[in-house]
Amino acid sequence: METYLYEWLNFVVRFLHLITGIAWIGASFYFVWLDNSLREPPQWKKDKGIKGDLWAIHGGGFYEVAKYSLGPEQMPKTLHWFKWEAYTTGITGFILLTLLYYIGASSYTIDPAKMALTPWQASLIGIGAIAIFIAAYEVLCRTALVEKSLQFGLVVLAILTVLAFGLDQLISSRAMYIHIGAMIGLAMVFNVFTTIMPSQRKMVEAISQGQQPDPSWGHKAKLRSVHNNYATLPVILIMISNHYPITYSHSYGWLILSALIAITAYARHFFNLKHHDIIKPSILIGALIAFATLIWLFAPKAVKTEDKTVTTAQIMPIIQSRCLQCHAAKPTDDVFKFAQGGIMYDTEAEVLAKAERIHARAVVSKDMPFINKTQMTDEERQLIAQWYQGLKK
Template sequence: MRSVIIKLIESLGKFGLDKLERALIFGAILVTLLAFVTGSIQLNLSWASFFFRWLHVISGVMWIGLLWYFNFVQIPSMPKIPDEQKPAIGKVIAPTALFWFRWAALSTLVTGLIVATLQGYVVQALLLGLLKGGSTTYIGVGMWLGLIMAYNVWMIIWPNQKKALGLVEATDDEKKAAARIAMLTSRFNTALSIPMLYFMVAAQNAG
């Protein structure tokens, strides 16, 4: 079984799937074909709400995945990396990861608000369902935590990371201070991500 899968993957490599953009195009074509074949596409408001929820999930996976990559992998690994190799992280990997990180955060926020609007609960959710409990309160708590996290990404983490990585002019002391602020804020967002994900799931399953 494994050898068959490996041969299939190798054959797909002939179509240039070693390039990320082609893999993404292949994925988009595949989901479109499967959606039409299974009849899951229905051009109505309900399907539009589902479509934006799907985009919301994809964006959230990218956002939280990168948040956890920074906190579980990159930050703990930096002290173990020889000084001569650290510029590869700061000059190449980190800026690219931060690009996808911040835009995924914004996409998660926007698509989530679109879903809440299409479903008709955006106002009640932002009011936390007036704390009556149930799915509207749960999704509201998740939304507010997500809003705080997205604000932290754009207004604290990214401005300080630009200083820390030398993307904007800053003294050595300013870079050091900015790196610590960005790290602590990222840690704070990691902590918030745990209840945020809990309440997002609770809104669908514990209401």
């Protein structure tokens, strides 16, 4: 019963996380697009303090949007704020992280081949690493470096790379990936909480009291908002990479992660320039070439197999001792009580039918058995490789 409810809770929280994340990132994309697409307004609008305007058509209606250089003379009756999208994404994300990687630490976070941690130790390492990143980022944002976007981005990337490498020595690579994603995601939420919202509150307060808002508040909020914008693609990529062990299960998974962050943030630059009518295909092409190079560089070495036939009957004992624990009609694992991924290997026929995925996960990406919980050996993987080659002939 407990596992049953745990699985549903996990599902519901993940759903909420996804929905709020879509709302948040959607709003972020929209406002960056809006800001970059503003054009010079007619004189009568300029006289009112409007610095840019924009016309759009959507859903059968015309919209006219105007941005003030500082603020309107009077506060409007209703002013829309955008904060709950960010906060709820952060909160649901953290709950999901806790459910899977802290409460479920023994299956998701601890990799005994790296370090035999207790669930408490593993959780503290995870939370500690997130805290270190957010603190380092906040400190950096208070230095002069923040005004130099490229250098700032490179320093943040360097910090993330060091943390990825460090975590990879201590916890499972899958957990390391999610933690780097959580660091960036939570730093984005903190940007809203510690800087964007307070700056905006001060601006509203000044205008309500008939004073001019200090332009530095808007500037500070804008910088953080731009950081968030560049972080969107890397964060989404890291979140979905958890379903693609080809990324994290590589022995240089931390380096692949770092490269993916750099490439996707760079690709975002293309879209940000495009909003200003600056079309630089070289950026997208460059990002694609870098991506292709990455795939080529980290391709697994072909497994050398002897030319001997291995029958399905011969590999059944391996599957039974290493996989059945989690992939059976009645799994025996202490955590995974349902056939994971809906996959069962109870019979020879089932194993044969799923040969391609067995090879993909146990030989190519080597991330099954899950965090090698059942301690599959390299010889056994080799045998599965031979069996699979035989099938293909």
